[in-house]
Amino acid sequence: IVMTQSPATLSVSPGERATLSCRASQSVSSNLAWFQQKPGQAPRLLIYGASTRATGIPARFSGSGSGTEFTLTISSLQSEDFAVYYCQQYNIRPPYTFGQGTKLEFK
Amino acid sequence: QVQMVESGGGVVQPGRSLRLSCAASGFSFSSYGIYWVRQAPGKGLEWVAVISYDGSDKYYADSVKGRFTISRDNSKNTVDLQMNSLRAEDTAVYHCAKGYSYGEDWGQGTLVTVSS
Numbered sequence: 001i002v003m004t005q006s007p008a009t010l011s012v013s014p015g016e017r018a019t020l021s022c023r024a025s026q027s028v029s030s031n032l033a034w035f036q037q038k039p040g041q042a043p044r045l046l047i048y049g050a051s052t053r054a055t056g057i058p059a060r061f062s063g064s065g066s067g068t069e070f071t072l073t074i075s076s077l078q079s080e081d082f083a084v085y086y087c088q089q090y091n092i093r094p095p096y097t098f099g100q101g102t103k104l105e106f107k
Numbered sequence: 108q109v110q111m112v113e114s115g116g117g118v119v120q121p122g123r124s125l126r127l128s129c130a131a132s133g134f135s136f137s138s139y140g141i142y143w144v145r146q147a148p149g150k151g152l153e154w155v156a157v158i159s160y161d162g163s164d165k166y167y168a169d170s171v172k173g174r175f176t177i178s179r180d181n182s183k184n185t186v187d188l189q190m191n192s193l194r195a196e197d198t199a200v201y202h203c204a205k206g207y208s209y210g211e212d213w214g215q216g217t218l219v220t221v222s223s
Contacts, residue, residue: 033209035152042202042213043144043152054211086152090208094166098144098152 001025001089005099011107014077020102022070022087031091034063034072037101038083046085047072074104082106109133109212111203116217119193127188127217129203137161137181140207143188145199146216153199157207158186171197193221 002025012018022032034047045054047063050070060075074081087099115127129141142157156167156177165177176189186203198221204210 031208035210037152042215043204043210044213045209045211048209084151088152088154088209094154094157095168096142096154096157096208098154101151 001028001091001097003087003089003097003099005085005087005102007102008100009103009105011105012077013107014079016077016107018074018077018081018104020072020074020085020104022065022072022099024068024070024089024091027067028089028091030066031089032063032065032070033088033090034061035086035088036081036083037086043086077104079106109205111205111212111214113201113203113214113217116201116219118220118222120223121194121221123193124189124191125193125219127190127201127203127219129186129188129214131184131186131203131205134205134212136184139205140164141179141186141203141205142207142210143177143186143201143203144210144213145197145201145219147196147199150199155201156188159207190219193219195221197221 004023006021030050032050035043037043051063084101110132112130143155158177174192179186200216202216205212
């Protein structure tokens with residue numbers, strides 16, 4: 001299953017809303033996770049099951065979608081949210097796959 | 108708290124082998140699957156392999172199938188990744204993560220450089 005994220009780079013100002021997209025080449029149901037990665041750091045789980053926030057993740061992060069189309073929304077960007085975001089499908093059985101990432105940068 | 112610590116990385120010549128280890132603590136290790144993900148320099152994340160909680164199920168990415176082997180020792184809370192016939196394109200930081208379907212907690216990774 002190929003995961004395609006768009007856009008590759010998103011320029012947004014602090015306080016604004018950011019919408020990141022992830023598309024699967026075939027249905028993955030709701031078996032979709034989102035990760036955040038900052039330079040020099042390990043990835044951090046944000047969302048699993050397409051829409052369930054992981055422990056400790058702020059409510060400004062929300063996930064939606066099912067099947068082949070998914071969205072990660074950050075409602076009001078904080079300075080610490082500028083990072084690269086990856087989606088990953090885990091449908092049925094491995095191998096699993098990541099999208100190529102969306103870089104969220106300061107406008 | 109959960110800790111995942113990778114070790115064993117280094118510089119290795121093409122065609123040679125290397126064994127990575129992932130040491131876990133802070134959770135009931137024998138109840139969780141563990142997966143490996145790698146990241147080539149300046150690139151995105153690539154899923155590599157996963158092992159189930161009891162070691163009975165193992166899966167690999169096509170890019171490493173037949174060359175890499177994942178294993179675990181629940182008495183030592185460790186997961187190993189044996190990497191054989193290494194290629195230049197295997198150069199990456201290798202992360203292990205708690206979880207079978209998605210990584211709930213990640214290690215900082217260990218760098219593997221395949222170069223002559």
